[in-house]
Amino acid sequence: MSNRKKASKTSSDSLSKALETVAEYIKSISANMEEFSGRTNPAIFFSVADEGTLFLDAAEAEQYRKCLQLLIGAVASERISAKAIEQLYQKAILESIDIQERRRDQSFEKRLDKAIQGLRSAIRTKPYPFQVCYPVEGLAPDGLPFVFGNVTFRVLTAEQTRAQIHGSDPQQASTKEQHESLDAIHEMVQEGLVGKPVGILTVLATESEAAKTLALKELRLTFDVMNFFSDLIPFSNGYFFLPGDRFRTVVTTLITSGEDKRNYSVSRQVVGPLAPLSAKMLGDVDQTRKVGLSAASQLLVKRKGDFQERLLSAIQWAGRATTENRKEQAFLLYAIALESLVLADNEKDELLYRLRTRVAHLIGEGVPSRKQLSKQVKDLYGIRSQIVHSGKYQVTDADFGRIRLVAKSCIIRILTDQTFISMESTKDFISWFDDRILN
Numbered sequence: 193m194s195n196r197k198k199a200s201k202t203s204s205d206s207l208s209k210a211l212e213t214v215a216e217y218i219k220s221i222s223a224n225m226e227e228f229s230g231r232t233n234p235a236i237f238f239s240v241a242d243e244g245t246l247f248l249d250a251a252e253a254e255q256y257r258k259c260l261q262l263l264i265g266a267v268a269s270e271r272i273s274a275k276a277i278e279q280l281y282q283k284a285i286l287e288s289i290d291i292q293e294r295r296r297d298q299s300f301e302k303r304l305d306k307a308i309q310g311l312r313s314a315i316r317t318k319p320y321p322f323q324v325c326y327p328v329e330g331l332a333p334d335g336l337p338f339v340f341g342n343v344t345f346r347v348l349t350a351e352q353t354r355a356q357i358h359g360s361d362p363q364q365a366s367t368k369e370q371h372e373s374l375d376a377i378h379e380m381v382q383e384g385l386v387g388k389p390v391g392i393l394t395v396l397a398t399e400s401e402a403a404k405t406l407a408l409k410e411l412r413l414t415f416d417v418m419n420f421f422s423d424l425i426p427f428s429n430g431y432f433f434l435p436g437d438r439f440r441t442v443v444t445t446l447i448t449s450g451e452d453k454r455n456y457s458v459s460r461q462v463v464g465p466l467a468p469l470s471a472k473m474l475g476d477v478d479q480t481r482k483v484g485l486s487a488a489s490q491l492l493v494k495r496k497g498d499f500q501e502r503l504l505s506a507i508q509w510a511g512r513a514t515t516e517n518r519k520e521q522a523f524l525l526y527a528i529a530l531e532s533l534v535l536a537d538n539e540k541d542e543l544l545y546r547l548r549t550r551v552a553h554l555i556g557e558g559v560p561s562r563k564q565l566s567k568q569v570k571d572l573y574g575i576r577s578q579i580v581h582s583g584k585y586q587v588t589d590a591d592f593g594r595i596r597l598v599a600k601s602c603i604i605r606i607l608t609d610q611t612f613i614s615m616e617s618t619k620d621f622i623s624w625f626d627d628r629i630l631n
Contacts, residue, residue: 206266207312214259214281215308218288221252222300225289238282244291246282263315270409271319273402284311319396322403325353326411330432331389335472341492343414344392345471353381408434416511417488417504420603422469423514424477430469431515484607491607497616503606506533510599519587520579526599527576533602544573553628555601568594 235253239245248256260281264274284307288300295303325348337346391411397403415432422431478485491504506529513525534550535543548566556562572595575587606612615621 206268207263207315210259210262210266211308211312213262214284214311215304217255217259218285218304218307220255221246221248221285222289222304240279240283240286242292242294243283243286246286246289246291267315270406271396271402272315272317272398273405275401276399277315280311280314284308317398319398321394322397322400322407323392323394324403324407325385325390325392326404326407327385327435328389328391328411328415328432329435329437330430330468332430332468332470333389335470335475336389338471338475340418340471340489341414342393342410345389346392347387348385348390350382350386353386354378412437413504413508414492416508417492418474418511419514420488420507420511420600421474421477421483421485424481424483425469425473428469428473430467432469433515482608484604487607487613497618499615499618499621502533502618503603506530507603510603513596513599519592523587523592523595524576524579526595527572530595530599530602533606544570547573549629550625551598551602553625555598555605565598569598572598 235248235250236256237245237247260278263277263281267277287295287307287310288304290296290298290300290303298306328345331345333347337344339345391407391414393407393410395403395406395410397406411434415434419431422428474485477483488507491500491507495501495504509525509529509532513522513529516522516525530551531543531547534547534554548569551569552562552565556565572591575591575595579587611624612621615624
């Protein structure tokens, strides 16, 4: 039996056990049903349309949470959200108890069995495609549409949004309520999406909340990778981000000194991206300097092995470092990127020696250059340790520039060298280092 079949069987067994526990829990609630009165602060209460409202005391709420966690753990999939699982769970409880007595012709046992089977079926629904359009910030309209990895970036028109929402023409509505509802939908889309840069991607999920979660995860990963290259554009101080993640603002600072406060200074500083970044400029940098942008885009689409996943993770950490305003935090993120990539075998002995030696062989040219790089990495690792252990170390521009250069040089070397691009296994990457060190 393959590992995949074993994993599937284990998941199925876990779900069956979780559903058995849920069934017993619902039985216990049904056996102790009483009219809700006098309790002004129930531990949990919830309702489903046409099924009434259920109020749980502290003990019932504790068991409710345990059953919910069992269900979420048994599913163990990003393709259905925890929120959706809870909604299905609540529906099964209320359909079994039948507060509104909508199923008088069915016994409790029959209602319970039907609700549990319905819960099982809904949770195990086969994922299907969702197309998600999500607004993005920091992206200039010029150069769009632009495809990077699995995401298409474009400025949406009203016609495009109408085409994406099937049956959304208010003129086709059969009732006044439907007409007003469709008008409200179009107004919301017009205000939030039309005329603005958006990221469009397709994900596999079982419901819309999970689709949104998966899309945001992929968008953030894509922006982290794109932002890795953002500071390679000359005279640019912009980067890409999602609404709410970052913002641009002007900070005014007043500083006074002396007993009578006669000495003072007032400064204004722009914090955050100075201007939107052009996807076209990003592509131009790759054409002129060969920094590996197209290879990184392909990496997002085709993740063939554990080495590609490790490389993508390193780019992501370095991409976050590129947009981080706090220098000490950015320094650590670059260090994480470097370590996660170069220390691929993750053995704990002689980590610093291995890091120094491998970085030197990866981007050093000749023995003198490798010796200098080895010393630089040792110094940088010392700074990293001081930041982590004391939290007081202030990173200078010089030290920050060194860690940035070393981390980015290593990643760009791998993205632009066919020797590494063709690798799928981390073992091949480690063997490459071993051959150079031993020789």
